[in-house]
Amino acid sequence: MIEIYICMGSACYLKGSEEIVRIFKEEIFKRSLDVKIKLKGSFCLGPCNQGVVVRVNDEYFKRINPQNAKEVFQEQILPYIREIEGDKNG
Ligand code: FES
Numbered sequence: 001m002i003e004i005y006i007c008m009g010s011a012c013y014l015k016g017s018e019e020i021v022r023i024f025k026e027e028i029f030k031r032s033l034d035v036k037i038k039l040k041g042s043f044c045l046g047p048c049n050q051g052v053v054v055r056v057n058d059e060y061f062k063r064i065n066p067q068n069a070k071e072v073f074q075e076q077i078l079p080y081i082r083e084i085e086g087d088k089n090g
Pocket of ligand 1: 007008009010011012013043044045046047048049051052053
């Protein structure tokens with residue numbers, strides 16, 4: 001199971017964490033990825049001024065907002081997850 005941590009710290013929360021959870025959820029369910037990806041809320045991840053911040057393993061995805069969330073998920077997070085999965089399988 002791969003866990004995606006979305007920062008719920010106050011700075012990120014104000015920039016739309018909740019909306020990002022909703023958008024990511026939609027993207028995950030749309031692709032039936034809920035069997036292998038789990039969304040989790042996180043305490044402050046550190047770089048508050050670059051929020052919203054999302055962490056997958058050791059990788060941080062920054063400056064996510066409700067406007068670019070879908071794009072970041074498709075173009076950065078999913079490819080990263082496929083890469084991790086590839087490493088695990090091969
Ligand atoms: S509040 Fe999100 S990184 Fe600090």
